[in-house]
Amino acid sequence: MKVPVLLCLAFSLATALAENPPAGKADPADDSKASAALLAGDYDAAISLYTEVIKANPKAPFAFNGRGLAYRYKNEPAKALADFDQAIKLKPYAMFYYNRGVTRYETGDDKSAIADLTRALQDKPGGTRAICLVARARCYINQSDSASALPDLNAAIKLDPKNSEAYRLRGIIRKVAHDYEKSLADYEKAIALDPKSSSAYGTEAYLLSVCPVPKYRDGAKAVRYALKACELTEWHDAHEVETLAAAYAETGDFDKAIQFQKQAHEIAKKADADRLTLYEKHQPLRDLNRSEKAMPLPETGKVAIKLGEKLTVHFDVDGETLTNPTATKGDRLGENSFILDYRLQKGRHVLFLQHSFSQVVRVRCLARLKNQDAYFDTDLLPVPAKTTNPELWTEEIEELVLFDFHFDGRPAENSVTSRERPRAKALPRAFASL
Numbered sequence: 001m002k003v004p005v006l007l008c009l010a011f012s013l014a015t016a017l018a019e020n021p022p023a024g025k026a027d028p029a030d031d032s033k034a035s036a037a038l039l040a041g042d043y044d045a046a047i048s049l050y051t052e053v054i055k056a057n058p059k060a061p062f063a064f065n066g067r068g069l070a071y072r073y074k075n076e077p078a079k080a081l082a083d084f085d086q087a088i089k090l091k092p093y094a095m096f097y098y099n100r101g102v103t104r105y106e107t108g109d110d111k112s113a114i115a116d117l118t119r120a121l122q123d124k125p126g127g128t129r130a131i132c133l134v135a136r137a138r139c140y141i142n143q144s145d146s147a148s149a150l151p152d153l154n155a156a157i158k159l160d161p162k163n164s165e166a167y168r169l170r171g172i173i174r175k176v177a178h179d180y181e182k183s184l185a186d187y188e189k190a191i192a193l194d195p196k197s198s199s200a201y202g203t204e205a206y207l208l209s210v211c212p213v214p215k216y217r218d219g220a221k222a223v224r225y226a227l228k229a230c231e232l233t234e235w236h237d238a239h240e241v242e243t244l245a246a247a248y249a250e251t252g253d254f255d256k257a258i259q260f261q262k263q264a265h266e267i268a269k270k271a272d273a274d275r276l277t278l279y280e281k282h283q284p285l286r287d288l289n290r291s292e293k294a295m296p297l298p299e300t301g302k303v304a305i306k307l308g309e310k311l312t313v314h315f316d317v318d319g320e321t322l323t324n325p326t327a328t329k330g331d332r333l334g335e336n337s338f339i340l341d342y343r344l345q346k347g348r349h350v351l352f353l354q355h356s357f358s359q360v361v362r363v364r365c366l367a368r369l370k371n372q373d374a375y376f377d378t379d380l381l382p383v384p385a386k387t388t389n390p391e392l393w394t395e396e397i398e399e400l401v402l403f404d405f406h407f408d409g410r411p412a413e414n415s416v417t418s419r420e421r422p423r424a425k426a427l428p429r430a431f432a433s434l
Contacts, residue, residue: 031063038070046070061090069099077107094123098132101139110139130160137169146173164194168203175207176289180216183207202229202240209246210287212294212372219250238268245275249284286374294374295366302403303327305342307349313338315405322361322405342400349393351400353383357407360384364404370396382408 034049050067053060068083084100087093101116117136125132133156140149150173156166171186187204194200208222226244233240242264249257257279265271274293278285286294303313303325310331315322317336331339333356341352355361361383366375380402383389 031060031066034063034066038066038073041073043070043074047074059090061087061093061096064090065093065096065099068103072099072103072106077103081107092119094120094125094132095128097123098125098128098135102135105135105139105142110142113139114143130156130163130166133159134163134166134169137166141169141172146176149173162193164190164197164200167193168197168200171203178213178289180207180211180213184216196232198229198232198237198240201225201232202237202243205229205247206243206287209243209250210285212286212288212369212374214373215371217250219247219252222247222250236267238264241267242272242275245279246285249279252284254279254282288372288374288376290376292376292378295377297366297375297401298403301325301405302401303338303340304399304401305340305351306399307342307344307397309340309342311340313340320407322407325405338405340402349395349397351391352388353380353391354388355383355385358385359407359409362404362406362408363402366401366403367393367397368399368401370398372398375401 031050031053034046034053037043037049038046047067047070050063050070053063054067057063064083064087068080068087071077071080071083080103081100084096084103087096088100097116097120101113101120104110104113104116114136117132117139120132121129121136133152137149137152137156140146140152150170153166153170153173156163157170160166167186168190171183171190174180174183174186184204184207187200187207190197190200191204202225205222205225207216208218208225211217223244226240226247229240230237230244235241241260245257245260245264248254248260258276261272261276261279265276275285281296283296288294301323303311305311305327310329311327312330312332312334313325313327314334314337315326316324322336331341333339333354335356337356338361339352339354343350343352353363363380363383365378365380367378368375378393378397378400380391381389
């Protein structure tokens with residue numbers, strides 16, 4: 001995200017000439033040449049020219065700021081930060097704090113970046129306020145603090161309704177909150193405002209490919225948008241190529257999904273074995289926007305129960321393992337059987353488990369939220385003999401799938417009789433694949 005910094009540079013130069021013209025020994029023409037080189041992308045020349053300005057006038061804050069930007073663009077953050085520090089020491093302008101904050105963000109120091117961006121905003125930096133708000137929101141998102149990020153993005157959009165990145169980042173927050181309709185609307189707005197934004201195309205393509213709610217997935221559109229993102233980045237961005245792989249997997253073209261996943265591995269110089277394995281098994285990717293990953297259903301030995309159902313499940317016993325489950329409706333406990341009762345109780349989703357075995361039984365469980373078609377792992381406590389164990393969830397889990405029933409010779413942990421799980425949240429750091 002370099003363009004906003006260049007806009008801030010132009011703002012800084014105008015301020016410099018109007019409020020603080022170079023003193024004595026410094027030649028304004030040299031400063032202008034350095035700035036022109038920076039804007040043209042000739043960072044080595046910019047560094048050399050700014051260094052000459054600084055030698056002539058060691059108290060030229062805008063020269064330190066400009067050289068810091070050149071170092072930042074050359075991926076030399078330590079030198080960039082040193083120059084921004086000096087610029088701030090000489091003149092604590094909002095733009096200097098902004099540039100240092102963005103550089104700190106890029107080095108992963110979100111906490112310090114937020115402090116710098118907050119300091120920049122305290123100076124009420126006029127037309128660049130929206131840029132500062134968007135940058136700070138990006139840091140908050142990295143810290144999984146959507147409650148702080150969302151007001152910044154809303155304020156940025158109000159100040160600058162044409163800020164594409166503000167809409168894109170707000171779409172990410174809405175995606176993580178499972179508000180997929182509004183998320184897609186924000187992504188579309190971001191694309192409309194900036195049709196050359198690879199990240200806007202890629203972000204929407206990802207959601208269209210992997211959304212756990214079927215009605216929001218559109219594989220064909222995802223492929224179009226992911227291809228556009230790859231073209232805009234000239235096929236050098238591993239995240240965008242990986243999104244294209246996910247898009248093809250959603251359309252069922254797993255040969256191309258495997259091809260582009262491997263291509264992404266080559267670009268990034270590292271492999272995502274989980275995704276590649278998924279496509280090799282002809283399974284599309286699902287992103288649940290939570291800490292747990294989507295899990296495939298077991299092929300055998302599973303028992304599915306939906307909210308409002310009561311089931312009696314009979315098993316064969318093979319050593320320590322319970323096999324061949326046969327489920328019937330009702331709650332009549334018999335030999336080698338389980339009773340499962342999944343219902344709402346006082347606003348919570350509760351699964352009651354009881355069995356006829358003389359030993360503790362352990363069970364694995366997958367859960368599916370309402371309106372979704374992907375499952376995630378949710379652990380169950382050991383089920384003791386002659387005890388009805390309730391398991392509680394606060395989320396709207398529509399279906400549970402139990403499997404891997406087996407005896408456990410160890411005693412149950414203090415016969416815990418109930419447990420309530422909090423709603424899971426997850427906000428990953430990387431934006432390009434969101």
